[in-house]
Amino acid sequence: MFEKLYSPVEKLKIAAFDNLFVKRDDLIDPYISGNKWRKLKYILAKAKAENKNHLVTFGGAYSNHLVATAAAASRSGLKSTAFVRGEKVKNEMLLLCELFGMQLIFTDRVSYKDKSALFEQHFKTDSNACFIDEGGASAEAVIGCSEIIDELTDVYDHIFCAAGTGTTAAGLLKGIVKNDLKTKLHVVPVLKNGFFIKDEISKYISDTENLILHTNYHFGGYAKTTPELFKFIKEFTAHTGLLIDPVYTSKMFYAINDLIQSKTIKPDEKILAIHTGGLLGIFGMMDKF
Numbered sequence: 001m002f003e004k005l006y007s008p009v010e011k012l013k014i015a016a017f018d019n020l021f022v023k024r025d026d027l028i029d030p031y032i033s034g035n036k037w038r039k040l041k042y043i044l045a046k047a048k049a050e051n052k053n054h055l056v057t058f059g060g061a062y063s064n065h066l067v068a069t070a071a072a073a074s075r076s077g078l079k080s081t082a083f084v085r086g087e088k089v090k091n092e093m094l095l096l097c098e099l100f101g102m103q104l105i106f107t108d109r110v111s112y113k114d115k116s117a118l119f120e121q122h123f124k125t126d127s128n129a130c131f132i133d134e135g136g137a138s139a140e141a142v143i144g145c146s147e148i149i150d151e152l153t154d155v156y157d158h159i160f161c162a163a164g165t166g167t168t169a170a171g172l173l174k175g176i177v178k179n180d181l182k183t184k185l186h187v188v189p190v191l192k193n194g195f196f197i198k199d200e201i202s203k204y205i206s207d208t209e210n211l212i213l214h215t216n217y218h219f220g221g222y223a224k225t226t227p228e229l230f231k232f233i234k235e236f237t238a239h240t241g242l243l244i245d246p247v248y249t250s251k252m253f254y255a256i257n258d259l260i261q262s263k264t265i266k267p268d269e270k271i272l273a274i275h276t277g278g279l280l281g282i283f284g285m286m287d288k289f
């Protein structure tokens with residue numbers, strides 16, 4: 001399932017800026033969306049190599065990673081289980097997880113914090129169980145994400161991505177360094193106090209010279225939004241025909257738009273935005289539009 005991949009680079013025009021391109025990782029798959037496909041590629045390869053047929057992972061009730069893991073597991077003939085943070089709920093995302101055959105274990109917020117303990121407690125005796133961290137954060141995921149850079153046929157002055165754990169950003173930076181590019185990597189943390197993302201990235205790649213963090217586009221924190229952000233999503237989508245999600249990609253495109261408007265990025269500089277997918281997140285915020 002990880003052989004064929006469709007992720008073209010398309011030109012996009014916003015704020016009269018003519019040098020913006022988008023890597024359409026959102027088109028890779030509707031359920032194993034964007035960077036989650038990239039991240040799972042080598043995680044699943046490792047699980048298979050170790051003869052583990054049961055993926056065990058962690059996430060919130062609106063996690064794109066859980067849907068992606070459930071879909072990838074079922075398509076690869078593997079079992080999947082997720083520890084879901086918080087009290088038992090029903091929603092569109094968890095419904096998809098269950099349809100893909102994932103077993104859900106709702107876990108109170110205190111217990112959820114110690115993921116290794118949860119794994120030990122439930123799966124100590126299951127030698128087929130494979131521990132996958134929240135969001136798929138791992139060295140394998142970094143390698144998968146670095147392949148985004150390998151696929152590029154043009155050179156860009158700036159590459160942008162949104163960051164939750166920073167794994168995708170680490171992969172992109174690794175790809176930039178590996179391919180000896182001068183491209184700046186602009187990372188937009190979607191959480192408050194996103195400075196920690198730099199430390200996360202440094203765990204996987206020591207050369208952070210090309211890294212620029214934009215920590216002021218979080219809109220209040222993870223999964224937090226403002227009316228201004230929704231206004232931006234509506235205008236952006238109506239104008240470009242490209243859907244963006246409220247948790248990740250809208251904050252990245254807002255930042256790009258802002259840096260273009262303020263001329264921080266010059267009109268002759270070429271930008272590539274990585275569309276990391278996650279569009280199902282729109283449905284979790286239906287009442288806010």
Ligand SMILES: *Cc1c(COP(=O)(O)O)cnc(C)c1O
Binds near residue numbers: 135163168248278
């Ligand atoms: C999970 C996710 C991210 C965050 O990726 P990290 O590697 O955790 O930083 C970004 N965008 C979308 C759409 C996601 O679903």
